[in-house]
Amino acid sequence: METIVDKLFPAIKQFGPILYKFLSAIEDAPFIVQMEPTSQCNLSCVMCTRTLSPKPARDMSFEEFERVAYAVINSHSWIVRRLFPQVLIFDLTGIGEALLNTRFLDMVEALKRRRVTVTLADNFTLMDDTAAERIIRAGVDVLFISLDASSKQTYEKLRRGAVFAKTLGNIERFVKVQKRIGALKPRLIIRCLVMSENVGELPQMVRLARTCGVGSVSFDHLNPSPATQHLKVSRSAYERAKRQALQLGEELGITVLCAPYPKQSHARCTRPFNSVNVTVEGHVLPCCFSNERKHYSELAPFSMGNAFEQNVVEIWRSARFRQFRSMLSQRRAPPFCGDCYLYRLDSARDREDGAGPSEEPPRRETQT
Ligand SMILES: C[S@@+](CC[C@H](N)C(=O)[O-])C[C@H]1O[C@@H](n2cnc3c(N)ncnc32)[C@H](O)[C@@H]1O
Numbered sequence: 144m145e146t147i148v149d150k151l152f153p154a155i156k157q158f159g160p161i162l163y164k165f166l167s168a169i170e171d172a173p174f175i176v177q178m179e180p181t182s183q184c185n186l187s188c189v190m191c192t193r194t195l196s197p198k199p200a201r202d203m204s205f206e207e208f209e210r211v212a213y214a215v216i217n218s219h220s221w222i223v224r225r226l227f228p229q230v231l232i233f234d235l236t237g238i239g240e241a242l243l244n245t246r247f248l249d250m251v252e253a254l255k256r257r258r259v260t261v262t263l264a265d266n267f268t269l270m271d272d273t274a275a276e277r278i279i280r281a282g283v284d285v286l287f288i289s290l291d292a293s294s295k296q297t298y299e300k301l302r303r304g305a306v307f308a309k310t311l312g313n314i315e316r317f318v319k320v321q322k323r324i325g326a327l328k329p330r331l332i333i334r335c336l337v338m339s340e341n342v343g344e345l346p347q348m349v350r351l352a353r354t355c356g357v358g359s360v361s362f363d364h365l366n367p368s369p370a371t372q373h374l375k376v377s378r379s380a381y382e383r384a385k386r387q388a389l390q391l392g393e394e395l396g397i398t399v400l401c402a403p404y405p406k407q408s409h410a411r412c413t414r415p416f417n418s419v420n421v422t423v424e425g426h427v428l429p430c431c432f433s434n435e436r437k438h439y440s441e442l443a444p445f446s447m448g449n450a451f452e453q454n455v456v457e458i459w460r461s462a463r464f465r466q467f468r469s470m471l472s473q474r475r476a477p478p479f480c481g482d483c484y485l486y487r488l489d490s491a492r493d494r495e496d497g498a499g500p501s502e503e504p505p506r507r508e509t510q511t
């Protein structure tokens with residue numbers, strides 16, 4: 144059954160960033176917090192930083208998590224904390240498989256007790272009945288199921304270490320538990336990163352969602368990185384597959400969400416103006432893109448501070464973070480953002496794909 148969240152989700156995706164930028168400016172605190180519960184993973188997906196640039200395995204402790212989460216919640220006004228806590232969004236997704244952190248579900252439950260919005264992405268290889276029941280009963284709002292193919296062959300090639308039939312079984316089991324409990328939340332969304340390897344399977348992904356009892360599919364793009372360039376899909380192949388998937392979605396009653404093909408001119412980045420990304424080591428970064436794009440050893444110099452040692456909201460309000468935002472506002476690319484598609488486009492490739500020349504190129508800077 145389509146819920147109000149289902150109906151509003153496209154609008155939230157489209158207008159949310161601007162609304163949240165406005166709210167964060169009023170309260171001078173982040174409204175969206177992304178936290179990385181662990182850097183451990185049981186898979187080695189071909190496109191993921193966890194595989195391409197692994198970092199030492201570590202879990203965020205429950206105490207570290209509490210320190211960051213409550214610092215953000217408590218920094219907001221009484222109106223937000225007491226009357227509208229749902230406008231605060233915590234995304235407990237980092238580069239790793241969160242269910243490997245034995246305190247992860249405690250973190251989810253602790254956040255939901257504060258009535259904030261919680262979203263997660265999971266590979267569903269470890270999703271058993273107990274985890275499903277705790278996630279559903281806690282009231283998680285949106286759960287992305289990372290499933291990048293509709294065939295065993297492609298799935299197991301991209302998501303190395305996973306077994307297609309087992310993952311599908313776990314998804315179906317989750318749906319059954321949710322039906323038994325009679326809960327409308329979480330909203331389940333199958334998330335597929337579109338790559339040259341799987342673009343032909345997009346329409347079948349919509350069918351698969353229907354078979355598994357999941358109401359939505361989201362097609363997203365790789366964050367640009369030299370290491371994943373060979374997996375990038377061409378614009379024409381994506382647009383063709385997207386049309387077919389959207390049509391099939393209409394026929395089958397499945398909501399199909401399609402990210403626009405990455406290009407420079409469509410967006411100014413709003414992320415550092417409304418959100419923070421806290422890595423498993425406590426680094427406060429302006430966005431998760433950086434965490435995925437750069438070698439982890441290159442990230443520390445870009446850290447705005449350590450949220451396990453200093454209040455994360457003080458870091459958010461620091462001169463260093465403000466200067467970073469100011470550079471973005473003036474279209475002076477901080478080196479951190481240099482190859483991000485929200486800032487700068489691989490213009491040669493885009494012209495090749497028929498997008499036309501990019502807009503005024505950003506000025507480059509050497510310091511953050
Ligand atoms: C890094 S994973 C962590 C959560 C969990 N392990 C999973 O796979 O869902 C979070 C999301 O990032 C996506 N992802 C992986 N590599 C990516 C890349 N190079 N660019 C953009 N997203 C990526 C995954 O498909 C997944 O949906």
Ligand code: SF4
Binds near residue numbers: 186187191
């Ligand atoms: S995408 Fe998720 S499951 Fe795959 S390697 Fe990365 S963190 Fe692990």
Ligand code: SF4
Binds near residue numbers: 412429431484485
């Ligand atoms: S432009 Fe910079 S801050 Fe914004 S998403 Fe890209 S890398 Fe992150």
